[in-house]
Amino acid sequence: MVEAEKKITFPDVDNIYLAAERLRGVIAHTPLQENLNLSDKYGATIFLKREDLQVVRSYKIRGAYNKMASLPAESLAKGVVCASAGNHAQGLAYACRKMAVKGIIFMPTTTPNQKVKQVKLFGKEFVEVVLIGDTYDDAYHAAMEYVDTHESIFVHPFDDLQVMEGQGTVGLEIFKDSNFKIDYLLMAIGGGGLASGVSTVFRQLSPRTKLIGVEPLGSPSMKVSIDAGHIIALDEIDKFVDGAAVKRPGNTTFEICRQNLDQVILIPEGKVCTTILQLYNEDAIVAEPAGALTIAALDFLKDEIRGKNVVCLISGGNNDITRTEEIKERSLLYEGLKHYFIIRFPQRAGAMREFLDGVLGETDDITLFEYSKKTNRERGPALVGIELKNKADFEPLRKRMQDAKIQFEYLNDKPDLFEFLI
Numbered sequence: 001m002v003e004a005e006k007k008i009t010f011p012d013v014d015n016i017y018l019a020a021e022r023l024r025g026v027i028a029h030t031p032l033q034e035n036l037n038l039s040d041k042y043g044a045t046i047f048l049k050r051e052d053l054q055v056v057r058s059y060k061i062r063g064a065y066n067k068m069a070s071l072p073a074e075s076l077a078k079g080v081v082c083a084s085a086g087n088h089a090q091g092l093a094y095a096c097r098k099m100a101v102k103g104i105i106f107m108p109t110t111t112p113n114q115k116v117k118q119v120k121l122f123g124k125e126f127v128e129v130v131l132i133g134d135t136y137d138d139a140y141h142a143a144m145e146y147v148d149t150h151e152s153i154f155v156h157p158f159d160d161l162q163v164m165e166g167q168g169t170v171g172l173e174i175f176k177d178s179n180f181k182i183d184y185l186l187m188a189i190g191g192g193g194l195a196s197g198v199s200t201v202f203r204q205l206s207p208r209t210k211l212i213g214v215e216p217l218g219s220p221s222m223k224v225s226i227d228a229g230h231i232i233a234l235d236e237i238d239k240f241v242d243g244a245a246v247k248r249p250g251n252t253t254f255e256i257c258r259q260n261l262d263q264v265i266l267i268p269e270g271k272v273c274t275t276i277l278q279l280y281n282e283d284a285i286v287a288e289p290a291g292a293l294t295i296a297a298l299d300f301l302k303d304e305i306r307g308k309n310v311v312c313l314i315s316g317g318n319n320d321i322t323r324t325e326e327i328k329e330r331s332l333l334y335e336g337l338k339h340y341f342i343i344r345f346p347q348r349a350g351a352m353r354e355f356l357d358g359v360l361g362e363t364d365d366i367t368l369f370e371y372s373k374k375t376n377r378e379r380g381p382a383l384v385g386i387e388l389k390n391k392a393d394f395e396p397l398r399k400r401m402q403d404a405k406i407q408f409e410y411l412n413d414k415p416d417l418f419e420f421l422i
Helices: 013-023 036-042 060-069 087-099 113-126 136-150 161-167 169-177 193-205 221-228 251-260 269-283 289-300 321-334 351-358 391-403 415-421
Strands: 032-034 045-050 080-083 103-107 127-131 184-188 210-216 263-267 309-314 338-346 365-370 379-387 407-410
Touching: 013 060, 013 161, 013 169, 013 193, 032 169, 036 045, 036 289, 045 169, 060 087, 060 161, 060 169, 080 087, 080 136, 087 103, 087 113, 087 127, 103 113, 103 136, 113 127, 127 136, 161 169, 161 193, 161 251, 169 193, 169 309, 184 193, 184 289, 193 210, 193 251, 210 221, 210 289, 221 251, 221 263, 263 269, 263 289, 269 289, 269 321, 289 309, 321 338, 338 351, 338 391, 338 415
Parallel strands: 045 309, 080 103, 103 127, 184 210, 184 309, 210 263
Antiparallel strands: 032 045, 338 379, 338 407, 365 379
8 A cells, every 4th residue: 555745844853852851850861881792793892772771661651751741731631542552552651650641541452461561550540541452453543533532632652743752862862872983873663753763863963873774574664665765554564573563654754764764674583583582691681572673683784884883772671471482483493493394104103213213313302293193094194393403404304304205294484384283
């Protein structure tokens, strides 16, 4: 779907300074930290802007609070509304509590209880959560109906001038805290509010810094739109990187990112998962999928950033622990360490033992085995998952299966069948 461009107003650096004043004492001035592990790995000086340490564990409080603080008292008296299943809801809830403003937050009924509880925790008695519909779109339409009937103010998660200017205060902090020339600045893109605000600051205060936007491969709405030269709404997206999974960029954010960003790169979701695990294991950093995007992007820029000063913005740390197994699984699949097969074993005693002794490698591990004898046929199918120690062990495993004349079907490269069975 293609939409026509409209005349828009861009964020203003002076207003971003005003936003920083409004936010003083409300948010945390998060640290800009050099990361020695990443610096050694890439032969560059890598700094992390730690918005995962923000009061609501993401930058979203900045935009929500600045928008609300920009409104006249009579508008605030009618309350504010948002639709969100994630960080924007938590940011708005906290802003409502700080300003003693009534907030109605619409969330899909599929939202995990942990996220609903966090919103209520941050908003206390000032926030009402309405669970409605199965998708974000359902919640959004319900929110807009409420706004129309109650004359409340809708606080958009990204395509709003004051929201973008609030997010731009992240850029001011990075610029103020850096006593060095920033060669590269990497920031995640969902709808584009963060990238719009931060890039506005850097295009004026540090125009030689290369500004890189980072999107998930499964939801590349900004890159697709920029490449096409106009806004494109995607029909389907991978929602795994939930903080950056947006079908359509905003009208204003699209124009700003198109003009300000030097590049938008796409990162596979599996690579994001590997990065989440590495950040936790190596640096004790709990990053949500969107928060890990910029770190994951370093591998795709490793040749050009060598010897440079690079800032990666970790946008949030609201990672649900119940997703850990899925994160591990996606990482192993991406790294080529987890493989699934349908194997048709001869239905006789000893067939499994022959497979274990003659085909499976010494360090190969069976992590899934589903089989039941249902018929008297000569062969019976089993669903088998095998985890390898090294990616290079896969082809030898396949060859041993072929040499042993084992009938099998490889599932990893059959997405429809894979998603149905695994």
